[in-house]
Amino acid sequence: MSELRKIPNVGEKIEQDLIAMGYTTPESLKGKTAQQLYQEECALRGCLLDRCQLYLYRAVEYYINTPAPELARCKWWYWKDEYVEPAPCGAVCVRCKSFPTSCKGCRQIRGKAWWLPYIQARQCPVYDCCVTKKGMINCGSCPELPCGKFAKDPTISDEENEANLRGMLERLRKATEGANA
Numbered sequence: 001m002s003e004l005r006k007i008p009n010v011g012e013k014i015e016q017d018l019i020a021m022g023y024t025t026p027e028s029l030k031g032k033t034a035q036q037l038y039q040e041e042c043a044l045r046g047c048l049l050d051r052c053q054l055y056l057y058r059a060v061e062y063y064i065n066t067p068a069p070e071l072a073r074c075k076w077w078y079w080k081d082e083y084v085e086p087a088p089c090g091a092v093c094v095r096c097k098s099f100p101t102s103c104k105g106c107r108q109i110r111g112k113a114w115w116l117p118y119i120q121a122r123q124c125p126v127y128d129c130c131v132t133k134k135g136m137i138n139c140g141s142c143p144e145l146p147c148g149k150f151a152k153d154p155t156i157s158d159e160e161n162e163a164n165l166r167g168m169l170e171r172l173r174k175a176t177e178g179a180n181a
Contacts, residue, residue, distance in 0.1 A: 007063055008074035009056050017041055026064055034058040034079075055079045062094075072100060082107045086175050088130040088138045089150065090168030118154045125149040140176030145169070 003025050004015045021040050023029050029037075034057035042049050058079035063069045078100055083093040087106035093099050102114050111127025119125075123132070126149045130136045139145050146169060152161045 007060055008071065009059050009076050014056065017044075020044060029060065029064045031065065032061065034061040037061070051081075052076070058084060075100075086138050086140070086168070086171040087127075088136070089124070089126040090138065090140070090170075090172040090175075091164075092171065115153065115155075119151050125151065138172055138175060140172035140179075145172065 001012075002015060002019070004010050004018055004023070005012075007026055007029075010018070018024075018029070018037075021037070021044055023032075034054055037057040037060070038049065038054040041053065056076040056079070059074050059076045062079070063074050073094065078094055083099070083105050085092075087093055088111075089106075091106070093103070093105035093107075096103065098114060099105060103109060106113070106124070106127060111124035111131065112122075113124050116122065116124070126139060129147075129149055130139050130142070134142070136142070146165065150165060150168075152158070153164065156164075
């Protein structure tokens, strides 16, 4: 058993896969992305692997490349597309400080966010408009983006809110460009 087994989700099989790809220590994985590891293993095996392997590598990437990873976020199923790809508003669930303890992700909770009492609402206005009313995956292709439904988070500063909104809009633009490519 190598040091690799100290990484959450790395059991005997994954340890063997990583060693076969040339990774023998956690340090040897530093800077590698999940996509790189997934593609390397697909090439090694000569076939396209199940996406669950990509999710597992996302969890490994988080654990290895984060200075103080939260063990609660290291479960591979928290790195599925629904938590990594932009939510309707452009937020990334797995990056949120409330995930997975206070919130299980926008798509799971169907817009019933923990912060709704702050705005006296029953459902996130962005989720309601985007998913419920317009049937869209996210707001990236909405001609009204960003609209007044994007509420400020009252628990953070105006500067943090501005930075969050810029990040959300950038992710939505990239997701829309990727879908149109």
